[in-house]
Amino acid sequence: MIVNYLLQIRAFDDYRMYETKLSSGQVSLWYTLMSINNKAHWQKWFTAANVVLERLSGLSRSGIVKNRNVLKQLGLIDFQSNGRKATSYQVCVLYTSDGTQRSTQSSTQDSAQRSTQDSAQNSSTLVKHKQNKTEKKKEKSSSDDSSIKDNFEKLWKLYPKKAGKKPAFNAYKRAIKKGVTNKQIQTGIVELIKHQKDKKYYPNGSTWFNQARWEDDYSDSSPEPPVLNKPVPRWMRIHQVVEACGHDKAQALVELRKEYADMTAEEIDRILNPEKYEEAENF
Known part of the structure; x- marks a missing residue:
């Protein structure tokens, strides 16, 4: 040379x-x-x-x-x-x-x-130098992408309800770019498993990551006041189950029919979107 x-x-x-x-x-x-x-x-x-x-x-x-x-x-x-x-x-x-x-x-x-x-x-x-910088940026970007994917796979393996992996990964990448750490997300998963004992109410993985549920605060969940065995209103129960099913109405209907045999998809929709039916009835 x-x-x-x-x-x-x-x-x-x-x-x-x-x-x-x-x-x-x-x-x-x-x-x-x-x-x-x-x-x-x-x-x-x-x-x-x-x-x-x-x-x-x-x-x-x-x-x-x-x-x-x-x-x-x-x-x-x-x-x-x-x-x-x-x-x-x-x-x-x-x-x-x-x-x-x-x-x-x-x-x-x-x-x-x-x-x-x-x-x-x-x-x-300076063209030669800029070419060198561009090549090194590409190498660094490739290395960062590989590291992000590896870290996500570890978190996905820990998360209990593995549904919607691709959208969950996209949400994870956005969170990391905003400054969220893997430790925060891991702690959030651990807290979910610790406080939500009934696994059927775990949100889908895609829902949990997209809604940044690692920010959920469980500190007010214990100690709990004495249970008075007061029945939960039907409309409230619909909201609870739909949320637990990650807003999957079809899955929520299956779960709700275990408690309410006469439950229908229309009733769920009426509770979730009352304004739509109010407009229709006004005509």
Whole structure:
């Protein structure tokens, strides 16, 4: 790999001016790696011991580790650990081939002209760097998607009523993007199982995730006042069962007929949507 030292330096300066502000430690480490790679005759991968980097950059051991991680995330360098041996480094090329001729011509002019042309050519010299950033973002996005799916599978395995997995997963992804943690969701599932002993009243998985039911508060459910054996009104019972069935009216009808043999789908609909029938009766 042959690197045009002048173009690389100018592209790096453009990056610092137009893209991202770098700390003095990050700049020092980048120039140190450039110098070492120059002496190594521009090998794609070269090794550099930490003690050498410390002396040339003026950074501490922890400073080198911290700043090289930042430079890697920005797509300016790459590195690989070799165990007890010196770490391998790669300085990413920041300029493009179409910017080479322009930059070479510009270097023959006086400093004022070169400064003007540098501003106009900024987009071409940074194309390579932007490509590096795009590739790394794609890799990170792929890794994040895999991690999200793995975490959801663990929670889905814990949730007791596995119905509606795909919409549940979509709701889970939205919640994670909003800042909800896996610990919050896991705690919510555990609390549901702990306080709702009758499994037939568990909401479907899709309903539970879509309604963010990990936010349910069970603290007021105990201690409970003495039970007076007062019968629950029929309309209230309909609401309770429909809710427990995840608003699946067909399933709710099956459950309600165990208690009310004369229960019909129309009666359930009338209780849930009274305004619809009121309008019809007014005509």
